[in-house]
Amino acid sequence: MKKKILCIILISLVGWNMTHAQKFYARAGVGGGISTSASLDLIYKYETDGTSSFLSVVPVGIGNGVNGNLSFGYLFNKYLGVDLTVNGFMGFPTGSDSVSSLLGSSRSEVKIAGDLISFIPGIVITAGLEKVNPYARFGLVIGAFPMLFQRYTTENPTVNPPQSAKLTNGFYGGVALGYSAAGGCDFNLSKLINLFVELSFSHATWSPNYSEVIEYTVNGEDRLSTLTPYQKKTEYVDKIQFNVDPSQDNPRKALRQTFPFSTFAVNFGVKFKF
Secondary structure, X not given: OHHHHHHHHHHHHHHHHHHHOOOEEEEEEEEEEEEOXXXXXXXXXXXXXXXXXXXXXXXEOOOOEEEEEEEEEEEOOOXXXXXXXXXXXXXXXXXEEEOXXXXXXXXXXXXXXXXEEEEEEEEEEEOOOOOEEEEEEEEEEEEOOOEEEEEEEEEEOOOOOOEXXXXXXXXXXXXXXXXXXXXXXXXXXXXXEEEEEEEEEEEEEEOOOEEEEEEEEEOOEEOHHHOOHHHHEEEEEOOOOOOOOOOOOOOXXXXXXXXXXXXXXXXXXXXXXX
């Protein structure tokens, strides 16, 4: 009786494996892209011709950068499936002059870059071909760990001795939400391994909850501890009150800002079927 039960279990497992063979897959890829939208209130460029001075907007696209991604999916048939992608994005810095001054000098340089770890559940549609299989993927971007960094550097040669300072302000909190679309081709090397190349577009917006100074040095000396809570941290809210004397023991209040994480990218990698 036990042998019969064991045979039934083995036959069932073999039948399940034949029915579901190669419907599960995992993908690992890397890529890079350019930003398709920009924030216009992060950097201002200062210029002078000796007679007149000018201030202009510098568009900051925090979607310029590289990414690595890992996906797990299931195909209902050779035409339709679902997957979940975990994508890690590291942004390239955008730099220019800044009107923010750390040491009383006329201007400072600032560089801004954003990082994002996101989860992308999606629907996959394929042509169902054997050798070269085109596909499209559409998904929802849920950016669980968005971050933005402003790095200021200032040189003031008008004092004796000359001074230099560095300050890094990090933006944190909140969730980035948006959408993603991609199109590409699988190149079947065997029944178990594919290579893929794709073009993808993603757009998400993010409003941080707070920003905090995480580095402040003057002439190489750490001065972070000299900052008050009001100077060090900013909380972003929907409404602020005027004519209120700020307390240096509490974070500063500022109106909420929204930043776009938008990228047009080229990705490639390997896909394992099982």
